[in-house]
Amino acid sequence: MSPGERAALELAEAAREPAGGGGGFAASLFMGRPRLSRVSPLPRQTLEDRDQGDAFLERLGRFMDAEVDPDAIDRDGEIPERVIAGLSRLGAFGIKIPARYGGLGLSQTNYSRAAMLLGSRCANLTALLSAHQSIGVPQPLLTFGTDEQRRRFLPRCAGGDISAFALTEPGVGSDPAKMETVATPSPDGTHYVLDGEKLWCTNGTKAGLAVVMAKTPGAPGGGAPKISAFVVEMDAPGVEVVQRCRFMGLRALYNGVIRFDRVRVPAENLILGEGRGLKVALTTLNTGRITLPAACAGMAKRCLEWATSWAGERVQWGAPIGRHDAVAQKLAGIAADAFAIESMTLYTSALVDRDKRADVRVEAAFAKLWGSEAAWRIVNETMQIRGGRGYETAASLAARGEAPVPVERFLRDSRINTIFEGSSEIMRLFIAREALDPHLKVAGAALNTQLSTTARLRAALRAARFYALWYPGLWIPRAGGLAATHPALRKDMRKARALSRKLARRQFHAMLRHGPKLEKRQILLGRFVDIGAELFAMTTSVSHASHLLEAGDLDPGGINSLVSKVQYFCKTSRGRVAGLFAATRRNADREGYRLAASLLK
Ligand SMILES: Cc1cc2nc3c(=O)[nH]c(=O)nc-3n(C[C@H](O)[C@H](O)[C@H](O)COP(=O)(O)OP(=O)(O)OC[C@H]3O[C@@H](n4cnc5c(N)ncnc54)[C@H](O)[C@@H]3O)c2cc1C
Structure with missing residues (x-):
């Protein structure tokens, strides 16, 4: 093993959580003794929880219908300020943040249901809200923050002060061992000095706060530097947005290269303790990545609607195309796979609701891996079923007087899902x-x-x-x-x-x-x-x-x-x-x- 490989492996191993109780249901599948009692019956959502979620989804759905034009957001590459303000008034920036910190205090299941709704309409808004609360400041503070940190930051996050998560660097993609951003403790211990550059930080160009991962010195006497996590105020002197990055899809993502030049970070903003940053980052991603298959489930169900209606209405070679076997099989596959993505997501979300500290690493990773790959197949097949109309933009379809079905936008937006938050x-x-x-x-x-x-x-x-x-x-x-x-x-x-x-x-x-x-x-x-x-x-x-x-x-x-x-x-x-x-x-x-x-x- 090369030294680089060993360093990466040792770092990943050190940040692994102990598998409580011998791992969950998903892990048991590999040992040939699946604990079916853990998956069936499906942990139930209580009626009260369901009602709370329904009420929020109702409001969110109405807002999306009345105020949001996802195609315009995609075309302009910007989310209108009034949309962000409206989402903030709805409480959409603090869905899981407990009410005592100003959030809606909804369950993981209801949060996933909200992500499904958002995913079925607008990937840009999904990414904005998800980067903010699935991986941005709220999630690590809810898991690892002190009471003081939660009181200080969570009301801001719930109120719409956007947050971000900054791990990736030019040399650090999947392998955090090569991290170059450093946080040097001040001699009097009151603060750290942050220096470095983060790449592709979603929400970074708009955020008020970010969780930033940086290397802090090892133990005295030659200990290797370790990764630590900090909450950083994005208007602090020395924080600079170097560039807004633009992509194939998610065109209104507020994603950027962020430079930190001698930024003073108070010692109280350190999360969990020095050297625990990778654990913070990986644990955050464990729960955070459930949002992604949830959004994929929403997108997949929307594709199913479009594919079904087009397969029934489009007549070629004397029959609706859905009656030709080649298209019929695609349609059946879309319906079945969409249901499977939703099932995995709801099950994993329910586990989190049953026990906030549940070990859902494998379940969330399965849902992310399988869900994002299935969703990509689904949107691709939906495009195929819609033929040329699948490839045409919604605006062009509308200009010709046809239904502006945005499969083309969905395809562009969904490609990233197998890459970020842990590539396949x-x-x-x-x-x-x-x-x-x-x-x-x-x-x-x-x-x-x-x-x-x-x-x-x-x-x-x-x-x-x-x-x-x-x-x-x-x-x-x-x-x-x-x-x-x-x-x-x-x-x-x-x-x-x-x-x-x-x-x-x-x-x-x-x-x-x-x-x-x-x-x-x-x-x-x-x-x-x-x-x-x-x-x-x-x-x-x-x-x-x-x-x-x-x-x-x-x-x-x-x-x-x-x-x-x-x-x-x-x-x-x-x-x-x-x-x-x-x-x-x-x-x-x-x-x-x-x-x-x-x-x-
Ligand atoms: C739109 C967008 C938004 C993002 N938002 C954020 C954000 O908010 N915060 C943040 O910190 N980061 C963010 N990222 C970064 C994202 O998480 C990384 O792109 C991802 O971790 C992969 O890193 P990389 O692109 O450098 O790929 P690399 O790590 O260089 O990998 C390149 C390819 O090699 C494969 N590969 C790498 N190592 C191995 C291995 N050991 N074995 C087998 N295959 C391997 C990968 O799977 C991939 O296919 C974002 C990226 C994009 C494009």
Whole structure:
């Protein structure tokens, strides 16, 4: 391992949260013993919570209809001040901030529902509000801030003082170990002096406050510098917006390069303590990234509406295009995948509502990874179904007297979702690390060459005892545990459980085959992660549907269509899983790596 790789790994490991209670439901999918009781029945939203959310969504929806023109925002590259002021009056800048700090105090589920609504209309507003409260100042202060910090900053944030999150630098994308921004403590300990430059800071050009990650000196006597997190006043002397960055989509993003030149930051603005900044940043992103699949779910459902109406109304070759098999299959895929994104998001949000400190790292990462990739497929297929009209801008469609359906804008806006807040590749590595964690705990010591031979032998014996019981169990089908699953969907849940056992076996075989080198086989690990993500999508969809069916609000037609949608989803998902399993054995990974290496030369 190169020193750079080791530094990055050590930093990421140091910031990992201990997996409370052996990890959640999502992590258990990799061990072949999925705890179905954790996903089904779906944790319920209380009626009171639902009513509170409905009331806010009503107001937000009306405001969006009356005051917001998402196409104009996209065209002008600006969000009108009156829109920002209106959102602030609605309380949209403090959705999750408790009422005692001036916020609406809504639950994570209601916040996700708001993100779905926003995502179905305007990605620029979604990004503004999400960067502010999913990752900007409110979220880290709600998780790690002191009472004094919360009292000082949260009322401002709830009132519409926009905030930002500044981690990325020109040399720091996915790998924070190379961070160059530094915060030097003053000799009297009253403040830090911040120097450096942050890249692509969303809201940075408009923000009053930002959470900034910077390196602080290591322990006296040669300790390595560590990353710390600070709340920084963006009007402090020395803070400069160097450039507003512009992108393919999200054209009204207030995103910029921000320079800090000898900026004085009071010591009271340090979050959690020196050297704890990466934990602050990564933990913030764990919950913060739920907003992204929520917005993707909203976007996907909007695409489904457009695709369905166009597939029914457009007649070519003597029939509505939706009656031609090639288009029909796309439509079915959009409907099924949109439901799955929503299911994953609502489940993960409900876990946070049940326990604010719940370990949802893997659930949120699955929802982000699978949701953003599915949403990209969905918007792409919607464009294909709309044909030339999909590629045409809404303004041009309107000028020709046609419905201004903004699929083109949605496609541009959604591309970034697989890149920011943890790229798909990094999400796969992150989840793979968690998937292997139970094995590292059991067998890691046996492979650790830095331990004594006796310690390694003892560890090997412990591991042998564990695997002697665990592995044979992976071949034995399990019964029961499906009482909360709707009878029409039990078969799908059972199959998902069987596939989880197969996943655990195959991953174990790969560990035996590759040993510690498995870590380098990113594509192989990525396939295991993708299988896990499909299983998560299946189980949460079945559980979500069971919940809706049990609520009894659907007429017979609604029941049938929901059951067949989820059964269809599970069948297509199992098809993808079969392809992934096959590719773990037969693939061109080595040839691909060799080809890339020759290109890099
Ligand atoms: C519109 C926009 C808004 C943003 N907003 C913010 C913000 O508010 N705050 C903030 O701090 N940052 C923000 N970012 C930064 C964003 O989070 C980064 O772009 C993202 O972390 C990826 O970093 P990078 O672009 O430097 O890619 P790199 O890290 O250079 O990666 C390039 C490619 O290599 C892959 N890759 C990297 N390392 C590995 C590895 N070890 N194994 C396999 N593949 C790897 C990546 O997945 C990616 O595909 C924003 C970016 C954009 C474009």
